[in-house]
Amino acid sequence: MSGFVEQTGCFGGLFRKARRTRYPTHDTASTQKSGDISAVDTRVHHDEKCCYFNLTCDYSSCQESERWHLLEDPPSPTCSKAESDTEVPDQGILELVENTLNQLSPELRDISMKIHANPELMFEEKYAHDLLTDYISRQGFKVTKHYLGLATAWRAEYQHGKGGRVVGINSEMDALAGMGHACGHNLIAISGVAVAIAVKATMEACNIPGKVILLGTPAEESGGGKVTLIKRGGYKEMDVCLMCHPAPGRPHSISVASTLAMQQIEVEFFGRTAHAGAAPWEGTNALDAAFIAYSSISVLRQQMKPDCRVHGIVLGRNWSANVIPDYSKMIWIARAPTFADLAPLVERVKNCLHASALATSCKVDLNVGPAYYELNQNEVLGQAFVDILRDRYGMPQTNVASSASTDFGNVTFEIPALHPVYAIPTEPQGGNHTPAFAKAAATLEAHRATMTVSNGLALTALRVLSDPLFFHQVKAAFSKSQLANNRVS
């Protein structure tokens, strides 16, 4: 790979071969004082190749003995020697990005905690929308609120010079019912802001032409906000898009593994009420339909591949034990390693739902939501990010497979994109979508990890903007993946 750059600004070349450049020693004292940069543990280095269908693969985030101890001092970022064939950023760029984020860190921590204290469900992220757009507009970005007809979506844009490439970044904002920010989207929200501001500062200082677009993307947990934004052209202008997500894991580790494709199916059963004791034969039992559907799908699970998932809930209204229920609703989610694998599974789930309606003489109404694709992680962006996080910050890569899903998967099939997952300290059995994870997402250690990962994303974005050969390789990897996934004719 070449360190050539299209233009030169205040630094002659932004990325160089590691054999020519050693990482500078990080100023540990000032870092610890500011509390901004997450220190890292260089003792563990896992590079496991994990894939679905590999039943020997460890799907747990880490062993209990490897868990992060909240009271341990974070190890310092090291000047670990970069591997010989990796490209490393210029020291000036590193310091510019890190200093920018060091300065921002207390404000971003404040924003993160405010969002954490005001959790909002999908498409209702009004508080986060207003807080984030106010802040980013004060940082010199051109802001569009309520972007593309979505009340809580937003866009912040900064253009430097003329032409150049366009880097996209995403900030998620939504929480989960009853447990707040149990997926840590408060951290994702500030990471997007951090990356955008660090990239802007470097574009200005180094005279790098191009554009950075930060999208505030609502409704990731459900509702597919990014799917709507894709349909409405929200990603059209971007050359690449980056974001990150917290999860449990080995201390100070990152992963650029994939996730499962996902489809939500809402089903309503309509029956007729009757007195459950006096005249049950006059009723049509919608709750029975839900129970039969639940049983049928539970039986279906035995015939599913082990890397697929189907899970759901039952909802009702005006239910009493002495009335035959005339209405029930179920929300099902089916997941499979790829979108292609998902389609036949969804058909089998639908068959179970129709069959239960038939068995109970209920009317049935199916509403199939937007599909979330699996993550098609861009391998060139991924390698660049992994190299930086390993060599500069000592954060090892663990390719632990995740059977979760994200609407960012759809973005990764539109344009070259990257969605690394990074570890934050969690309690045993306190992973995403538990109250314990909501607590973890508020810790200072989680904030530090977020800021470190944001450094890596900003440096990856700057490489896209400044290194044409690198961008060519990113695009080539994307085209190759599209062909492999039959996404192009």
Ligand SMILES: [Zn+2]
């Ligand atoms: Zn999430």
Ligand SMILES: [Zn+2]
């Ligand atoms: Zn989640």
